[in-house]
Amino acid sequence: MKLTKDQVKHVAKLANLPVTEEEEEKYSEQLSKILDYIDQLNQVDTSDVEPTFNVSGQTNVQSEDKLGVCLPQDDALSNAPKKENGFFVTKGVFDNE
Amino acid sequence: MAYGETQAMTKYEPVIGLEVHVELNTKSKMFCRCSADYFGKEPNTHTCPVCLGLPGALPYTNQQAIDDCIKIGLALNCKISEKSLFERKNYFYPDLPKGYQISQYRWPLTVNGWIEVEGREEIRRIRINRAHQEEDTGKLTHHGGSTLIDFNRSGVPLVEIVTEPDFESVEEIRDYSKKLQQLFRYLGVSNADMERGDMRLEANVSVKREGESELPKYRVELKNINSFRFMVAAVDYEIKRQIEALEIGERLSQETRGWDEDKKCTYLQRSKEEAHDYRYFPEPDLPPFFLDPKKIKEIKNSLPELPWNRAKRYQTKLGIKKNDAQHGRKHKIIPQEIANYLINKKSDINTLLPTQIIEEILDKRVGVIENEEELEKMAKEAMTENPTAVDDFVKGKQQAIQVLIGAVMRRTQGKADAKRAREILEKLLK
Numbered sequence A: 001m002k003l004t005k006d007q008v009k010h011v012a013k014l015a016n017l018p019v020t021e022e023e024e025e026k027y028s029e030q031l032s033k034i035l036d037y038i039d040q041l042n043q044v045d046t047s048d049v050e051p052t053f054n055v056s057g058q059t060n061v062q063s064e065d066k067l068g069v070c071l072p073q074d075d076a077l078s079n080a081p082k083k084e085n086g087f088f089v090t091k092g093v094f095d096n097e
Numbered sequence B: 001m002a003y004g005e006t007q008a009m010t011k012y013e014p015v016i017g018l019e020v021h022v023e024l025n026t027k028s029k030m031f032c033r034c035s036a037d038y039f040g041k042e043p044n045t046h047t048c049p050v051c052l053g054l055p056g057a058l059p060y061t062n063q064q065a066i067d068d069c070i071k072i073g074l075a076l077n078c079k080i081s082e083k084s085l086f087e088r089k090n091y092f093y094p095d096l097p098k099g100y101q102i103s104q105y106r107w108p109l110t111v112n113g114w115i116e117v118e119g120r121e122e123i124r125r126i127r128i129n130r131a132h133q134e135e136d137t138g139k140l141t142h143h144g145g146s147t148l149i150d151f152n153r154s155g156v157p158l159v160e161i162v163t164e165p166d167f168e169s170v171e172e173i174r175d176y177s178k179k180l181q182q183l184f185r186y187l188g189v190s191n192a193d194m195e196r197g198d199m200r201l202e203a204n205v206s207v208k209r210e211g212e213s214e215l216p217k218y219r220v221e222l223k224n225i226n227s228f229r230f231m232v233a234a235v236d237y238e239i240k241r242q243i244e245a246l247e248i249g250e251r252l253s254q255e256t257r258g259w260d261e262d263k264k265c266t267y268l269q270r271s272k273e274e275a276h277d278y279r280y281f282p283e284p285d286l287p288p289f290f291l292d293p294k295k296i297k298e299i300k301n302s303l304p305e306l307p308w309n310r311a312k313r314y315q316t317k318l319g320i321k322k323n324d325a326q327h328g329r330k331h332k333i334i335p336q337e338i339a340n341y342l343i344n345k346k347s348d349i350n351t352l353l354p355t356q357i358i359e360e361i362l363d364k365r366v367g368v369i370e371n372e373e374e375l376e377k378m379a380k381e382a383m384t385e386n387p388t389a390v391d392d393f394v395k396g397k398q399q400a401i402q403v404l405i406g407a408v409m410r411r412t413q414g415k416a417d418a419k420r421a422r423e424i425l426e427k428l429l430k
C-alpha cells in the first residue's frame, strides 16, 4: 500500500513534527513498507481469536483513593526548557484552553 | 415548537445536544495518587511522573472515581457496561503532557440512559448517550506572548455526560443543567461549581426545517462557557444566527464558537479545517474492567433518594405545589422536618404557606452538622444497625462503607457532610 505525500503531511501535522519536502518523500516510502508488512500480517486467519489490547491478563486493577507523595516543585520543573514563578512556560497559544 | 415564524415562511427547529464535564471531588487524581485538590494551590506542586507524562510512568486507576462515575450513570438510568476500557485520545496541546488524554470511547462505563426535563410546556425525556470516565488537563494562563502551564489539575478525575441531540428549547437546557448540578451535589461526587470550573457545559447546536427527519449535516459547538445564563444566551443567539444564515441561502459549517458577553454574541474559535483527528486506541497500560453486577447493586442501594424523585414524592404524597416542592428539594428538606415543625409550633396548616414553612425550617437549621460527637454517635448507631456492612468492610470490601455512609446520611436527614461521615466511619472501623 502506497502512502501519499499528503497523508505523510497529515500524519506529521497530527504528531506535531516539522517535516521537510525531502523527508516527506523518504517517509512516504518507509511508512509504505511498514504498511506492506502489516498487510502481510493481515493474511493470517484470526477469525476465531479474541481481540486483545492488554497482554498482562489482569483485570479490574484499581487503587484506593488515598494520597501519595508528589514531586517538589523544583523537581517537577527540572526538565523544563523555560520556567517562570513555578510555571512551565511555552510559546503563546491563544485558543482559550 | 418552531423558531422563525415571524421573519419567514419556512419554519425551523433547533437540534441541540449537550456535553457536561464534571470534576470529581476524590482525594487523589484519576491515575496517580497526587492530591486532586488543586484550586488555589502553588503551581506544579501536585504532580508526579504519571500526571507530568514522564517516560515510563504507569497509570493506576482510582477506585473511588470509577464508583462515582457508576453512581452518576445509575442516577441517569444508564446501563452499566459489563466490560469497560480506557482509550487514548491523541492530540497535541500544551495542557496535555502525555500527548494524549486517557478517556473512554468504544467501551464507556455507562451508556443509554435518560432524564426527564421541563421545557416551555411539557416534561420530556432526554436520552443520555453515555457517562464516561476521563482525566482533566493542566491549566493554561496566557501572559504576554507566552503561555504558563500548571499541571496541578492534570489528571484530576473528570466524568463526561453526553446527551443525544434531543433538546428542543433553551428552557430544557437550563432545566437539564440545573438538574445535573443538583444531582452531583446530592450524590456528593462533586461541588459542581461552574465558576471554579468543577462543572463545564458544551452545546452542539444546529437547525433543520420543521418536520424534517434527517439531522443537519453540520453542527456548531459552543465551548468554554462558564455559567448557565451565558450558555442559554449563547444557544439562543446561535439558533437565530443559523436560521438567518439559512434564510439567505448561506451554507453553515462545522465549527467551534465561544460567547462574548460584552457584545452578546457568539464568535468563531475554530473552523472545520482544524478539526481534530484523535486516533483513539485502547490504553495498553490499563487492563480492562469487568463490572460485577453484585457490586453495581451495592452502589445502587447506596444512592440517596434522587432530587427529582423527592420532589415528585412531595407533590403526590404531601400535596405540595411544584414550586414549593422544588424549593424544598433544593435545600434537602425531608417530610419529617416539616412534620416536626408543624407539631412543635402547633401551626395551623390551613393558614401557613408551604414556602413560609420551608424558609422557617431553613432559618432554624444550623446547616451541616459539624458537631463531631453527634456525628460519631450517629456513625456508631449506623454500624450497630448494619453489622453485615461492618463485617464486609473489615474483611476488606471497601465498597461496604457506602451502606454505612448512606445510613448516617439518613439519620442526619441529609445534613451531614458525606466526606466527613466517611472519615469518621473509617476511623471507627480501624
Ligand SMILES: [Zn+2]
Pocket (backbone or CB within 6 Å): B029, B032, B033, B034, B046, B047, B048, B049, B050, B051, B052, B155
Ligand atoms: Zn501525579
